[in-house]
Amino acid sequence: MALTKWAVDPTHSSVDFSIKHMMISKVKGTFTSFDALIEADPQDLTTANISFTVDLASVNTNNADRDNHLRSADFFDVENQPQLTFVAKSIRKTGDGEYNVTGDLTLHGVTRLETFAVTFEGEGKDPWGNEKVGFSANGSLKRSDYGLTWNAALETGGFLVGDDVKVSIELQAVKQA
Template identity: 55%
Template sequence: MANSKWAIDPSHSEIQFKVKHMMVSNVTGNFGKFDVDVESTGEDFDQASIAFTADISSISTGNTQRDDHLKSPDFFDAANYPQLKFVSTEFNKVDDEEYELTGNLTIKDVTKSVKLKVEFGGSGKDPWGNKKAGFSIQGKINRKDFGLNWNAALETGGVLVSDDVRLSAEIQLAEVVEA
């Protein structure tokens, strides 16, 4: 079977993260500029290869001061590390709709293996004849594993920012048709 190449449909995709703030509520953020390239050999994407990048400068939490802090050396250090990257090492089908995605996530200059849960929404042709496929992705990482160590102690106990970061993505891919 021939390989199929897929690219992100940015109008129908989003990358989000959530972090507990003061251990009582969540702050949600996203990356506005990102790219995904996928190569698959079958209709079900089993064993597909996946490469993802996100521009750190596009991070947004709805608060400019917090966004600037996240881009600073206290966190992502966007001036020296302008992108985070993920490259798959395995994409295994669990059942008709669920997959397990394993790969190397690089933030700053630290690369760690992470596992993500993926739900395959299916594929089909849009009204213009373009083949599309959709995925929902969930996971969790420890930000300190990647050198994102800044925090502040609270006088009531606990810390300002949780170590755990929940990841969520809604991805729509478009098949790349070679001319």
């Protein structure tokens, strides 16, 4: 099957993350502005062309002070590094509708290979006849690998902000003409 172009349906998609706070709990957040370029046969992603862009200024953790701190030079430095990008380099099928998607992730001026576990969730037509597909992606990255090293030592030992960031993406896309 030929590759088909798909456009992200942002009202039915999300880019979420979580990170340990004070070594005892997790803080969750989301990015409200993102897009992807997808050319794929949804039944076989191994030949797909996938690139993803996240507007880092759109971070939302339900706390304005924390969100502003994340946008600052201590973390994302959105003034100088406004986007996170991911470009798939290899896609390996690991099971029925299951893939490992490896590519160049660029954040804070650093590019590294990262792998996400991607699941094809299905396809169907919406009430208006538009063809839609759904995917889930999960992975983790170390923020220190990208130069995001701001932290504060805790009186009890350890650090305020964890290094491992869990990433979860739910993506619905609509077939383009």
